[in-house]
Amino acid sequence: MIAAHLTDAEIQLYVAEPEMTGDQLKMHIHDCVNCRTRAANYRLLFDGIHRQEKPQFDFDLSTLVLEQLPEPKRASPLTGIFISVFSLLLISALIIFFWPIVNAAIRSTPLLLITIGLTAAIVILVFQAIEMIKNHQKQVYTILNTKPLQL
Amino acid sequence: MSNQEDKNLPDRHLVTAVLNGDRHAFGLIIKKTEGLIAQMTFKMISSPADRKDIAQDIYVKAFKNLRGFKFQSKLSTWIGQIAYNTCLNYLEKKKLVLIDNFAEDGEISEYNFNQEVGNDTEETLFNKELAKILHTEIEQLKPLYKTLISLYHQEELSYAEIAEITALPEGTVKNYIFRARKTLKENILLKHKRNDL
Numbered sequence: 001m002i003a004a005h006l007t008d009a010e011i012q013l014y015v016a017e018p019e020m021t022g023d024q025l026k027m028h029i030h031d032c033v034n035c036r037t038r039a040a041n042y043r044l045l046f047d048g049i050h051r052q053e054k055p056q057f058d059f060d061l062s063t064l065v066l067e068q069l070p071e072p073k074r075a076s077p078l079t080g081i082f083i084s085v086f087s088l089l090l091i092s093a094l095i096i097f098f099w100p101i102v103n104a105a106i107r108s109t110p111l112l113l114i115t116i117g118l119t120a121a122i123v124i125l126v127f128q129a130i131e132m133i134k135n136h137q138k139q140v141y142t143i144l145n146t147k148p149l150q151l
Numbered sequence: 152m153s154n155q156e157d158k159n160l161p162d163r164h165l166v167t168a169v170l171n172g173d174r175h176a177f178g179l180i181i182k183k184t185e186g187l188i189a190q191m192t193f194k195m196i197s198s199p200a201d202r203k204d205i206a207q208d209i210y211v212k213a214f215k216n217l218r219g220f221k222f223q224s225k226l227s228t229w230i231g232q233i234a235y236n237t238c239l240n241y242l243e244k245k246k247l248v249l250i251d252n253f254a255e256d257g258e259i260s261e262y263n264f265n266q267e268v269g270n271d272t273e274e275t276l277f278n279k280e281l282a283k284i285l286h287t288e289i290e291q292l293k294p295l296y297k298t299l300i301s302l303y304h305q306e307e308l309s310y311a312e313i314a315e316i317t318a319l320p321e322g323t324v325k326n327y328i329f330r331a332r333k334t335l336k337e338n339i340l341l342k343h344k345r346n347d348l
Contacts, residue, residue, distance in 0.1 A: 008333050045336055048278075048285045049304040054186060055193035059203060062181040065210040066174055 006035045015042040162226035169217055177217075181210055184227045188234050190306055194298040195238035205241055209234045224315055231316040235298075242294065288338050296331035303328055 006014070006028060014021045014029060029035045095102055106114070160179065168176035188209055196202040213230050220229050289297050295317075302308045302316070310328075314321040 009329055012329055012332060041336060042332070044281070045285070045332065045339075046304060048281050049289070049300060049335075051278075051282060052286060052289070052301075052305060054305060055189045057185065057189050057203075057206060061185050061206055061210070062178045064203075065181055065207050065214075066178055068207065068211055069174060069177065069214050 005032065011035060011038050011042055015039055015046060163222060166217060166220060166226065177214055180226065184230050187227055187231055187306055190301050191231065191234045191298055192238060194301050195294040196241060205237055209237050228312055228315050235316050284339060284343050288335055292331055296327060299324060299328050300331050
């Protein structure tokens with residue numbers, strides 16, 4: 001049994017989180033009028049704070065904010081296609097322009113090295129494709145499961 | 152669908168809808184979280200006009216940064232973080248003190264507030280009076296202390312959630328809340344005797 005009066009921290013802990021309080025502390029409070037009074041005061045204080053009226057805005061925050069929101073920037077679906085086609089054309093043009101150099105480089109590179117390079121490239125592309133499909137499926141799932149919203 | 156049901160939509164649905172261009176979904180996010188934001192701004196910002204601007208600023212920032220929200224916390228906690236930082240910046244600009252060091256006063260003799268409460272009417276009056284006194288005394292606390300106390304006791308957030316919002320260590324949050332309650336209790340004991348109630 002604890003002989004000395006409990007500290008303020010112990011009393012607060014006893015009132016706010018009784019499950020965190022040890023049996024010794026509980027026993028002391030049970031037997032000590034002073035500590036029981038202090039605990040009762042804290043309980044009253046906590047209840048009083050809890051019951052305080054919650055502040056509320058006296059204006060329609062939602063309307064005010066929605067008026068200020070910038071227009072969402074939505075990427076056009078054609079943008080992606082345009083970038084892909086442009087990149088493909090650029091790479092093709094570069095290969096055609098530098099064909100003598102590219103051709104010589106391919107001929108001088110051992111077949112094994114080319115095979116390894118190609119395999120690595122195909123594996124990376126396959127993994128990227130799988131990732132894209134997964135992301136797409138996730139987005140479709142989210143969109144399908146989003147309930148219609150109303151204000 | 153009723154507004155109440157809309158308010159209960161999971162964070163992920165609302166965020167996805169906003170990111171897909173549905174601005175009304177953002178309205179629902181505001182409705183869902185404005186209680187917490189009101190609590191924080193009322194406790195940290197005393198000027199009603201500034202509070203109105205800041206509340207709007209908080210949500211505009213949240214909207215602009217929503218793509219960066221990774222669902223590692225509750226949406227309300229994330230918006231709470233934005234609110235806390237926005238209020239903090241405001242206080243810094245205005246050179247207002249968020250917190251000061253409490254002088255460790257000696258113990259104040261304990262008074263039993265409960266002992267003289269008799270019947271129900273008396274108790275109701277006593278509670279009303281206590282609510283008024285508490286309101287005044289909470290307002291006297293420094294902004295950080297009243298914010299922490301309100302988040303814990305009124306909004307019923309855990310120490311961990313408050314720590315996340317304020318970016319303070321959990322131990323520090325506990326310590327500040329403890330000190331704020333102690334100060335509150337001592338101020339009430341000093342200024343208001345039971346007979347005044």
